[in-house]
Amino acid sequence: VAARSPEPVTPSLSFPQRREKIERRQQEVENELKMWDPHNDPNAQGDAFKTLFVARVNYDTTESKLRREFEVYGPIKRIYMVYSKRSGKPRGYAFIEYEHERDMHSAYKHADGKKIDGRRVLVDVERGRTVKGWRPRRLGGGLGGTRRGGADVNIRHSGRDDTSRYDER
Structure with missing residues:
Protein backbone atom coordinates (compact mmCIF):
# COMPACT_ATOMS: atom_id res chain seq x y z
CA VAL A 1 0.00 0.00 0.00
CA ALA A 2 1.45 3.31 -1.07
CA ALA A 3 1.53 6.05 1.51
CA ARG A 4 -0.70 8.98 0.65
CA SER A 5 0.41 12.49 1.26
CA PRO A 6 -1.68 14.27 3.87
CA GLU A 7 -4.42 16.63 2.74
CA PRO A 8 -3.15 20.18 2.32
CA VAL A 9 -4.09 22.23 5.33
CA THR A 10 -5.70 25.53 4.53
CA PRO A 11 -4.76 28.10 7.11
CA SER A 12 -7.75 29.47 8.95
CA LEU A 13 -8.23 33.18 9.26
CA SER A 14 -6.83 34.79 12.35
CA PHE A 15 -9.19 36.75 14.57
CA PRO A 16 -8.22 40.20 13.16
CA GLN A 17 -8.54 38.90 9.59
CA ARG A 18 -11.93 37.38 10.32
CA ARG A 19 -13.14 40.61 11.92
CA GLU A 20 -11.86 42.56 8.91
CA LYS A 21 -13.70 40.25 6.52
CA ILE A 22 -16.94 40.58 8.50
CA GLU A 23 -16.64 44.38 8.57
CA ARG A 24 -15.99 44.45 4.79
CA ARG A 25 -19.09 42.33 4.15
CA GLN A 26 -21.21 44.52 6.42
CA GLN A 27 -20.03 47.59 4.52
CA GLU A 28 -20.92 45.90 1.20
CA VAL A 29 -24.39 45.03 2.51
CA GLU A 30 -24.95 48.60 3.73
CA ASN A 31 -23.94 49.99 0.31
CA GLU A 32 -26.19 47.52 -1.53
CA LEU A 33 -29.06 48.30 0.85
CA LYS A 34 -28.81 52.02 0.05
CA MET A 35 -29.09 51.22 -3.67
CA TRP A 36 -31.84 48.57 -3.28
CA ASP A 37 -35.27 49.94 -4.18
CA PRO A 38 -37.84 47.29 -5.15
CA HIS A 39 -40.37 49.93 -6.28
CA ASN A 40 -38.02 51.14 -9.05
CA ASP A 41 -36.80 47.69 -10.16
CA PRO A 42 -37.30 47.33 -13.95
CA ASN A 43 -37.79 43.54 -13.54
CA ALA A 44 -40.60 43.99 -10.99
CA GLN A 45 -43.61 44.76 -13.15
CA GLY A 46 -47.33 44.61 -12.52
CA ASP A 47 -49.36 44.77 -9.35
CA ALA A 48 -47.39 43.47 -6.35
CA PHE A 49 -50.60 42.48 -4.56
CA LYS A 50 -51.53 40.12 -7.39
CA THR A 51 -48.05 38.58 -7.61
CA LEU A 52 -47.07 35.24 -6.15
CA PHE A 53 -43.48 34.18 -5.37
CA VAL A 54 -42.68 30.54 -6.17
CA ALA A 55 -39.36 29.12 -4.90
CA ARG A 56 -37.57 25.76 -4.93
CA VAL A 57 -38.64 25.26 -8.53
CA ASN A 58 -36.93 22.38 -10.36
CA TYR A 59 -34.34 23.75 -12.79
CA ASP A 60 -35.93 21.70 -15.60
CA THR A 61 -39.41 23.15 -15.03
CA THR A 62 -40.61 25.30 -17.91
CA GLU A 63 -42.79 28.39 -17.86
CA SER A 64 -45.60 26.47 -19.59
CA LYS A 65 -45.46 23.75 -16.89
CA LEU A 66 -45.74 26.43 -14.17
CA ARG A 67 -48.63 28.00 -16.06
CA ARG A 68 -50.48 24.65 -16.22
CA GLU A 69 -49.94 23.99 -12.51
CA PHE A 70 -50.99 27.45 -11.30
CA GLU A 71 -53.77 28.28 -13.76
CA VAL A 72 -56.12 26.05 -11.78
CA TYR A 73 -56.37 28.90 -9.24
CA GLY A 74 -57.32 31.53 -11.82
CA PRO A 75 -56.22 33.31 -15.00
CA ILE A 76 -52.54 34.28 -15.05
CA LYS A 77 -51.45 37.63 -16.46
CA ARG A 78 -47.74 36.85 -16.71
CA ILE A 79 -44.99 34.58 -15.38
CA TYR A 80 -41.46 35.82 -14.79
CA MET A 81 -38.92 33.04 -14.27
CA VAL A 82 -35.63 34.30 -12.87
CA TYR A 83 -32.43 33.33 -14.69
CA SER A 84 -28.78 33.86 -13.80
CA LYS A 85 -27.31 36.84 -15.62
CA ARG A 86 -23.94 35.13 -16.00
CA SER A 87 -24.84 31.61 -17.08
CA GLY A 88 -28.41 32.07 -18.33
CA LYS A 89 -29.52 29.06 -16.28
CA PRO A 90 -32.67 29.16 -14.11
CA ARG A 91 -32.21 30.32 -10.51
CA GLY A 92 -35.02 28.12 -9.19
CA TYR A 93 -37.70 30.70 -8.51
CA ALA A 94 -40.38 32.65 -10.35
CA PHE A 95 -43.00 35.35 -9.94
CA ILE A 96 -46.55 34.69 -11.13
CA GLU A 97 -48.92 37.62 -11.60
CA TYR A 98 -52.63 36.80 -11.56
CA GLU A 99 -55.45 38.76 -13.16
CA HIS A 100 -57.30 38.96 -9.81
CA GLU A 101 -56.00 39.24 -6.27
CA ARG A 102 -58.44 36.60 -5.01
CA ASP A 103 -56.87 34.04 -7.39
CA MET A 104 -53.40 34.86 -6.10
CA HIS A 105 -54.67 34.50 -2.56
CA SER A 106 -56.18 31.10 -3.40
CA ALA A 107 -52.89 29.89 -4.90
CA TYR A 108 -51.01 31.26 -1.88
CA LYS A 109 -53.20 29.24 0.46
CA HIS A 110 -53.36 25.97 -1.49
CA ALA A 111 -50.22 25.58 -3.62
CA ASP A 112 -47.54 25.75 -0.92
CA GLY A 113 -45.79 22.38 -0.86
CA LYS A 114 -47.22 21.28 -4.20
CA LYS A 115 -44.96 18.82 -6.03
CA ILE A 116 -43.91 20.04 -9.50
CA ASP A 117 -41.41 17.97 -11.50
CA GLY A 118 -40.41 16.00 -8.42
CA ARG A 119 -39.80 18.96 -6.09
CA ARG A 120 -42.03 20.53 -3.48
CA VAL A 121 -42.29 24.24 -4.22
CA LEU A 122 -42.56 27.02 -1.68
CA VAL A 123 -45.29 29.53 -2.46
CA ASP A 124 -45.42 32.96 -0.86
CA VAL A 125 -46.59 36.49 -1.55
CA GLU A 126 -44.22 39.05 -3.06
CA ARG A 127 -42.75 40.85 -0.08
CA GLY A 128 -40.29 43.31 -1.62
CA ARG A 129 -43.00 45.76 -2.69
CA THR A 130 -45.77 44.82 -0.25
CA VAL A 131 -44.21 44.51 3.22
CA LYS A 132 -42.76 47.73 4.61
Whole structure:
Protein backbone atom coordinates (compact mmCIF):
# COMPACT_ATOMS: atom_id res chain seq x y z
CA VAL A 1 0.00 0.00 0.00
CA ALA A 2 1.45 3.31 -1.07
CA ALA A 3 1.53 6.05 1.51
CA ARG A 4 -0.70 8.98 0.65
CA SER A 5 0.41 12.49 1.26
CA PRO A 6 -1.68 14.27 3.87
CA GLU A 7 -4.42 16.63 2.74
CA PRO A 8 -3.15 20.18 2.32
CA VAL A 9 -4.09 22.23 5.33
CA THR A 10 -5.70 25.53 4.53
CA PRO A 11 -4.76 28.10 7.11
CA SER A 12 -7.75 29.47 8.95
CA LEU A 13 -8.23 33.18 9.26
CA SER A 14 -6.83 34.79 12.35
CA PHE A 15 -9.19 36.75 14.57
CA PRO A 16 -8.22 40.20 13.16
CA GLN A 17 -8.54 38.90 9.59
CA ARG A 18 -11.93 37.38 10.32
CA ARG A 19 -13.14 40.61 11.92
CA GLU A 20 -11.86 42.56 8.91
CA LYS A 21 -13.70 40.25 6.52
CA ILE A 22 -16.94 40.58 8.50
CA GLU A 23 -16.64 44.38 8.57
CA ARG A 24 -15.99 44.45 4.79
CA ARG A 25 -19.09 42.33 4.15
CA GLN A 26 -21.21 44.52 6.42
CA GLN A 27 -20.03 47.59 4.52
CA GLU A 28 -20.92 45.90 1.20
CA VAL A 29 -24.39 45.03 2.51
CA GLU A 30 -24.95 48.60 3.73
CA ASN A 31 -23.94 49.99 0.31
CA GLU A 32 -26.19 47.52 -1.53
CA LEU A 33 -29.06 48.30 0.85
CA LYS A 34 -28.81 52.02 0.05
CA MET A 35 -29.09 51.22 -3.67
CA TRP A 36 -31.84 48.57 -3.28
CA ASP A 37 -35.27 49.94 -4.18
CA PRO A 38 -37.84 47.29 -5.15
CA HIS A 39 -40.37 49.93 -6.28
CA ASN A 40 -38.02 51.14 -9.05
CA ASP A 41 -36.80 47.69 -10.16
CA PRO A 42 -37.30 47.33 -13.95
CA ASN A 43 -37.79 43.54 -13.54
CA ALA A 44 -40.60 43.99 -10.99
CA GLN A 45 -43.61 44.76 -13.15
CA GLY A 46 -47.33 44.61 -12.52
CA ASP A 47 -49.36 44.77 -9.35
CA ALA A 48 -47.39 43.47 -6.35
CA PHE A 49 -50.60 42.48 -4.56
CA LYS A 50 -51.53 40.12 -7.39
CA THR A 51 -48.05 38.58 -7.61
CA LEU A 52 -47.07 35.24 -6.15
CA PHE A 53 -43.48 34.18 -5.37
CA VAL A 54 -42.68 30.54 -6.17
CA ALA A 55 -39.36 29.12 -4.90
CA ARG A 56 -37.57 25.76 -4.93
CA VAL A 57 -38.64 25.26 -8.53
CA ASN A 58 -36.93 22.38 -10.36
CA TYR A 59 -34.34 23.75 -12.79
CA ASP A 60 -35.93 21.70 -15.60
CA THR A 61 -39.41 23.15 -15.03
CA THR A 62 -40.61 25.30 -17.91
CA GLU A 63 -42.79 28.39 -17.86
CA SER A 64 -45.60 26.47 -19.59
CA LYS A 65 -45.46 23.75 -16.89
CA LEU A 66 -45.74 26.43 -14.17
CA ARG A 67 -48.63 28.00 -16.06
CA ARG A 68 -50.48 24.65 -16.22
CA GLU A 69 -49.94 23.99 -12.51
CA PHE A 70 -50.99 27.45 -11.30
CA GLU A 71 -53.77 28.28 -13.76
CA VAL A 72 -56.12 26.05 -11.78
CA TYR A 73 -56.37 28.90 -9.24
CA GLY A 74 -57.32 31.53 -11.82
CA PRO A 75 -56.22 33.31 -15.00
CA ILE A 76 -52.54 34.28 -15.05
CA LYS A 77 -51.45 37.63 -16.46
CA ARG A 78 -47.74 36.85 -16.71
CA ILE A 79 -44.99 34.58 -15.38
CA TYR A 80 -41.46 35.82 -14.79
CA MET A 81 -38.92 33.04 -14.27
CA VAL A 82 -35.63 34.30 -12.87
CA TYR A 83 -32.43 33.33 -14.69
CA SER A 84 -28.78 33.86 -13.80
CA LYS A 85 -27.31 36.84 -15.62
CA ARG A 86 -23.94 35.13 -16.00
CA SER A 87 -24.84 31.61 -17.08
CA GLY A 88 -28.41 32.07 -18.33
CA LYS A 89 -29.52 29.06 -16.28
CA PRO A 90 -32.67 29.16 -14.11
CA ARG A 91 -32.21 30.32 -10.51
CA GLY A 92 -35.02 28.12 -9.19
CA TYR A 93 -37.70 30.70 -8.51
CA ALA A 94 -40.38 32.65 -10.35
CA PHE A 95 -43.00 35.35 -9.94
CA ILE A 96 -46.55 34.69 -11.13
CA GLU A 97 -48.92 37.62 -11.60
CA TYR A 98 -52.63 36.80 -11.56
CA GLU A 99 -55.45 38.76 -13.16
CA HIS A 100 -57.30 38.96 -9.81
CA GLU A 101 -56.00 39.24 -6.27
CA ARG A 102 -58.44 36.60 -5.01
CA ASP A 103 -56.87 34.04 -7.39
CA MET A 104 -53.40 34.86 -6.10
CA HIS A 105 -54.67 34.50 -2.56
CA SER A 106 -56.18 31.10 -3.40
CA ALA A 107 -52.89 29.89 -4.90
CA TYR A 108 -51.01 31.26 -1.88
CA LYS A 109 -53.20 29.24 0.46
CA HIS A 110 -53.36 25.97 -1.49
CA ALA A 111 -50.22 25.58 -3.62
CA ASP A 112 -47.54 25.75 -0.92
CA GLY A 113 -45.79 22.38 -0.86
CA LYS A 114 -47.22 21.28 -4.20
CA LYS A 115 -44.96 18.82 -6.03
CA ILE A 116 -43.91 20.04 -9.50
CA ASP A 117 -41.41 17.97 -11.50
CA GLY A 118 -40.41 16.00 -8.42
CA ARG A 119 -39.80 18.96 -6.09
CA ARG A 120 -42.03 20.53 -3.48
CA VAL A 121 -42.29 24.24 -4.22
CA LEU A 122 -42.56 27.02 -1.68
CA VAL A 123 -45.29 29.53 -2.46
CA ASP A 124 -45.42 32.96 -0.86
CA VAL A 125 -46.59 36.49 -1.55
CA GLU A 126 -44.22 39.05 -3.06
CA ARG A 127 -42.75 40.85 -0.08
CA GLY A 128 -40.29 43.31 -1.62
CA ARG A 129 -43.00 45.76 -2.69
CA THR A 130 -45.77 44.82 -0.25
CA VAL A 131 -44.21 44.51 3.22
CA LYS A 132 -42.76 47.73 4.61
CA GLY A 133 -39.22 47.32 5.90
CA TRP A 134 -38.72 43.87 4.36
CA ARG A 135 -35.25 43.15 2.94
CA PRO A 136 -34.02 40.27 0.78
CA ARG A 137 -31.97 37.59 2.44
CA ARG A 138 -28.78 38.68 0.66
CA LEU A 139 -29.11 42.03 2.44
CA GLY A 140 -29.65 40.56 5.89
CA GLY A 141 -33.42 40.07 5.71
CA GLY A 142 -35.75 37.38 4.42
CA LEU A 143 -38.12 35.17 6.33
CA GLY A 144 -35.41 33.89 8.68
CA GLY A 145 -36.96 31.64 11.32
CA THR A 146 -40.60 32.18 10.44
CA ARG A 147 -41.18 28.73 8.90
CA ARG A 148 -39.95 26.50 11.70
CA GLY A 149 -43.18 25.11 13.05
CA GLY A 150 -46.40 26.04 14.75
CA ALA A 151 -47.65 29.39 15.96
CA ASP A 152 -45.79 29.02 19.26
CA VAL A 153 -42.41 28.67 17.48
CA ASN A 154 -42.72 31.05 14.53
CA ILE A 155 -41.58 34.64 14.64
CA ARG A 156 -44.50 36.79 13.54
CA HIS A 157 -42.88 39.89 12.05
CA SER A 158 -42.66 38.89 8.39
CA GLY A 159 -46.23 39.61 7.34
CA ARG A 160 -47.05 35.90 7.14
CA ASP A 161 -49.45 35.79 10.07
CA ASP A 162 -53.14 35.93 10.90
CA THR A 163 -53.30 39.72 10.61
CA SER A 164 -52.00 39.76 7.03
CA ARG A 165 -53.88 42.00 4.59
CA TYR A 166 -54.48 38.88 2.49
CA ASP A 167 -56.60 37.28 5.20
CA GLU A 168 -58.89 40.30 5.53
CA ARG A 169 -60.65 39.65 2.24
